[in-house]
Amino acid sequence: MQRRLDSTRQIFSRYIMNVLIESLVFISSGLLIPCVALLFILLGDSLNKTFHSFRNHNKQLLQLDQVRHWIRDSREPSTFPLTALSDEFGEYSSALLAADNQALAIHLLAEFEAISEKKLASLNRLARLGPMTGLLGTLIPMGPALDGLANGDIARLAGQMQVAFTTTVIGLVIGGIGVVLVQRQAQISKRQLAALDYLCDTTPQKHSIK
Template identity: 35%
Template sequence: MILQGTGILTSFIHIISESLLAPVVIILVIFLVYAILSLGGFLNEWFTKKPLKSDALESLLQDVSKSTNPDELKEVIDSSALYKEQKDVLVKITNNYNLGPDARKAFASKLIEEEESNLLKLTSKTDILVRLGPIFGLLGTLIPLGPGLSALGTGDITTLAQSLTIAFDTTVTGLTIGAIGYVISKYRKQWYESDLTTTETVAEAILEKLNGF
């Protein structure tokens, strides 16, 4: 009786396992397409991204310190080599020059936190590829091995070959997805961390200057 119940359960699990192959393959294809599109965006960012060098940052901080009013501060920010997102944050801080020092500092911290959250959302998508790509690749490897081994027992070499082909293809696809996601996430996190540090540095200089107006 126990063996019969176990047999029913294992048969049920076997059916579920085989039924998962199609969804796993579909998800791998979706991940692969997204990874390729992300790679294209990453390469474009790689060739067009021009982070602010230390000399340029020093010059910007000097220009901020020489500003005599909020309007002049905004002109300095707008004419700088900062990215649009960085300029937007710094201009918002400058526009609220009428706030008290504590409120202005809290508002600046909130703006920078929001910008950091936006950047993390971009890297979190490729982080998903790093984690789930190899996992689904492994699922795509293991699922067809069951029917393949069964076919080997009956001498059906054709079915075994097809199962092994699917297994190897999904493994390679999953690892490729994970590798692409890892490279993109690694470099983008470095870039965005540097950008946030620059934004925070300029924001501090602006806050100090606004306190003196």
């Protein structure tokens, strides 16, 4: 009687384990399509950000050079090159020049710093999500590929391995693009914040909060 009970328990345990494993395999296989779709979205986003970065990079460097020359040579608010600044940097530069107290200037500087951090966070997500999604796209097809190998289905094995390697490559490309864009944006943001910090320090302090 005890042997039958133990045997029944083992059979039931195996059945439950098989059900759980099959459920995990089903869920994992169902994640492949969203994973590939996310890779396409990330690839498009990375190419779009790359286009805008290369289009605006030289313009931003020129703006920063003009501000640097102004700081070195003139320092007169009336000669500040506002006409050459057309993005958020120009907007906050204009606001800092017009600020009549230190508290407002510090607030504007903090706002611009938050905008810069948001841009960097967006690029950091791209740099991290790309390889992570590529890794998911690599591991998910491995189960069907091994199943095809066990059953002698070479065509299925080859198809699943092709998906695995392709998603790996695309994910790494997205991550590499993200890393490069983060470095470029970090350099620009650092120089912009340094220029705005100088403008903040030159703001009149007669109404500042002590």
